[in-house]
Amino acid sequence: MKTNRRSFITKSIIGASLLTNANLFSAQAESLDNLNKSKRISISKDDVILFQGDSITDNGRDRKNKNANDNWALGSGYANLAAAVLLEKYADKNLKIYNRGISGNRIPDLQNRWQEDTIDIQPTILSILIGVNDFWRTKDSGATNTPEQFKKQYQTLLQQTLSKLPNVKLIIGEPFGVKNVQHVTEDWFPDFAGYQQACVDISKEFNASLIPYQSIFDNAEQKASGSYWTTDGVHTSLAGASLMAKGWLDVIK
CATH class of the missing domain: 1.20.5 (Single alpha-helices involved in coiled-coils or other helix-helix interfaces)
Known part of the structure; x- marks a missing residue:
């Protein structure tokens, strides 16, 4: 008992x-x-969506073509694929979607062209993917820019943006590197993680949606090798661009 x-x-x-x-x-x-x-974003009627960043966003776009919703102006990467889905799904919303990514850009490059390539467009949704070159140039070109400096530059850029576009909805893409694919060697890590963490911190500080691209690509390697998703560890294949577009669209309600 x-x-x-x-x-x-x-x-x-x-x-x-x-x-x-x-x-x-x-x-x-x-x-x-x-x-x-x-942290998910709703699409509203007459939204103006702008993709900003470096070569991953640029992806061969015709920089002379300033038109919205244009194949050539959007490039052949994730921005184009995401835009195609948005324009089909929200055909009744009169969306205008632009790409202003430029290959090789770092935060200081964005700052130099921000008025013309961002503020003047008056986006209601602003997507930024930046950071890989801010780190990469410290490896291959002897540039000096710590994660702390990168973070301050990013904060300044967003503060300036919100002072002129107080209602803009922000999407921050995490910079990523797929290991052991050409340029992305083991010695990228853990240093590169500091720049990634800066983007995570900034997304919280500015109440932005964050796209965790590093984990998205890490998970994708369970299906296929890194060279299937990227051409050099940074720039995407067609499959990788689709992976990025799906990650981007996941932040849309």
Whole structure:
């Protein structure tokens, strides 16, 4: 009888503990779900969507073509693929979608052309993917720019943006590198992670949606090697561009 009583008490304690943990996990899941929902972006009628960044965004676009919703103006990368889905899905919204990415750009390059290539376009949704060159040039060209400096430059850029476009919705793309594919060697890490963390911190500070491209590509390598998704560890193949576009569209409600 004592054994049964002890067993009953033990089972009751374990059961209560499991129930408490289950409630805790449920609360955490709900909290995370609410967090994710709060950072997703709704598409509204007459939205102006601008993709900004470096060569990954540029992807061979015709820079002389300034038109919205134009194949040649959008390039052949993730920006084009994401734009195609948006324009088809929201055909009744009168969207205008632009690409102003320029190959080789770093944060200082964005700052130098920001008025003409961003503010003057008056985007209501602004997507920025930058950072890989800010790090890469420290490896191949002797540039000096720490993650802390990069973060301050990024903060300044967004502060200037919000001062002129206070209602713009921000999307921050995490810079990524696929290891052991041509340019992206093991010695990129852990240093490169500092620039990635800066983007994570900035997304929180400015209440921006964050696209975790590094983990997206890491997970994709479970299906195929890095060379399937990128040509050199940074620039995408067609499959990689589609992967990026899907990651981008995931932040849209």
